[in-house]
Amino acid sequence: MxxxxxxxxxxxxxxxxxxxxxxxxxxxxxxxxxxxxxxxxxxxxxxxxxxxxxxxxxxxxxxxxxxxxxxxxxxxxxxxxxxxxxxxxxxxxxxxxxxxxxxxxxxxxxxxxxxxxxxxxxxxxxxxxxxxxxxxxxxxxxxxxxxxxxxxxxxxxxxxxxxxxxxxxxYLGHMNSALDVAAAKAFVEITTLFGMAEFNPKGEPVTNFLRALCDYPGVDCYDLLTSISGKNCCLNASTVDLFLKNEPQSTSTKNMVHLAQTVRDGVLAKYNYGNPDFNMMHYGEAKPPIYNLSNxxxxxxxxxxxxxxxxxxxxxxxxxxxxxxxxxxxxxxxxxxxxxxxxxxxxxxxxxxxxxxxxxxxxxxxxx
The missing domain is CATH 3.40.50.1820 (Alpha/Beta hydrolase fold, catalytic domain)
Known part of the structure; x- marks a missing residue:
């Protein structure tokens, strides 16, 4: 079954x-x-x-x-x-x-x-x-x-x-979250400083990176959930408080880099290793293949x-x-x-x- x-x-x-x-x-x-x-x-x-x-x-x-x-x-x-x-x-x-x-x-x-x-x-x-x-x-x-x-x-x-x-x-080309757009623009470069496979939003140096994003125009880190997800209509205060106590959680740094690439490139493609030889090794192509969702x-x-x-x-x-x-x-x-x-x-x-x-x-x- x-x-x-x-x-x-x-x-x-x-x-x-x-x-x-x-x-x-x-x-x-x-x-x-x-x-x-x-x-x-x-x-x-x-x-x-x-x-x-x-x-x-x-x-x-x-x-x-x-x-x-x-x-x-x-x-x-x-x-x-x-x-x-x-x-x-x-x-x-x-x-x-x-x-x-x-x-x-x-x-x-x-x-x-x-x-x-x-x-x-x-x-x-x-x-x-x-x-x-x-x-x-x-x-x-x-x-x-x-x-x-x-x-x-x-x-x-x-x-x-x-x-x-x-x-x-x-697709993420029209994403209008100020915080996420700022992160996507800065993320590919800043990850070279992390030297980590894990992206932990609650640990350094990621927290320093996120604090720096709070200075970007339009980013309101005092209303973090709205800055990330948009103007939610139907949440109550207790739910939001519990959410913020438990989130965000860790993910792979590669994951975040790939999302940033998707925002910046405007296409849905596989992870770009930033080097044609590395891409060739993984994909048999110098550029990462694009996902064809019509398939x-x-x-x-x-x-x-x-x-x-x-x-x-x-x-x-x-x-x-x-x-x-x-x-x-x-x-x-x-x-x-x-x-x-x-x-x-x-x-x-x-x-x-x-x-x-x-x-x-x-x-x-x-x-x-």
Missing amino acids: ALHAFCVLVNMIMAIAHQAYGSGRGSVGLVSGFIDPPTVGICSTSVIIHGYKCQEIDVKTQDGFILNMQRIPEGRAGGGDTKRQPVLIQHGVLVDGMTWLLNPPEQNLPLILADKGFDVWIANARGTRYSCRHTSLQPYEPGTLIALASFSEGLLVDKLKSAVLLSPIA IPHDLPIFISYGGQDALSDVRDVELLLDSLKFHDVDKLTIQYIKDYAHADFIMGVNAKDIVYNQVVSFFNHQH
Whole structure:
């Protein structure tokens, strides 16, 4: 049975079980053995306390990185069909799985899906060195970008029944977040000073770099969430406070460089190593190949939801993505546009359940 993955920010976990946890499950290597949830972690702090079962597991990627994952196997009622469709939820860059568990149960997507009979997996990087690593593609794109890039090269599509992309990141040429634009302009040069593989926003020298960005025109670091994601309509203060206590998280420096290249070059291409010989070694070409999103299989069911106030996933960039999908089967592509939503509203909005999540559940049920 093909894996039904939720690509919100979807990452192909090319994982094999950590040898301490036994045999693998399925073609992506999710393990069949679990450890009891620790006293500190997403399961104990955000899931079990609401009456749900939750399992913690570490998986090891083929290139040796350990990812932490959580599984919510059923709703609070328990029982039911043991062959529930699995849904993989993957976070985006600098945001780990905690983000998906900020809202109360009645507004929380993983718990909504569990109550609706789905077997929910949450891919998380808390406690690991990097997030969003991808082992079969040279770039280390986050979230929706890794899904789109993979689909365009025929990867993952044989393991999916459908994909959901919320506030999708593909093209970034119109990104209007002052902080992100300033970072993209400065990042490729400044990374030569870091000398690090890990980009840790909470540690030096990255914090010094970010402080310097606060002096750029239009950047308001006193309202960091708005500076990054746009003018969100539907957040409450307690949710934002909790978010800022836990985020942002670490990622690969290469990941950030690649995003900066995408902004600056205006195209969606693989990682540019900055040297024609290095590019030739990795790609067989002097310049990194461009992802052709029109190659995404036209019969893959896709749900895309985007917002009119999103400073990261600008409407004009989403329209470029949709233009790449103009030959997609009409009955396989569902588009939702929310005029007042910015980037963070999709995962933390107080009305996200009614506006977005219920539509996601309906989409899943329609496909199966």
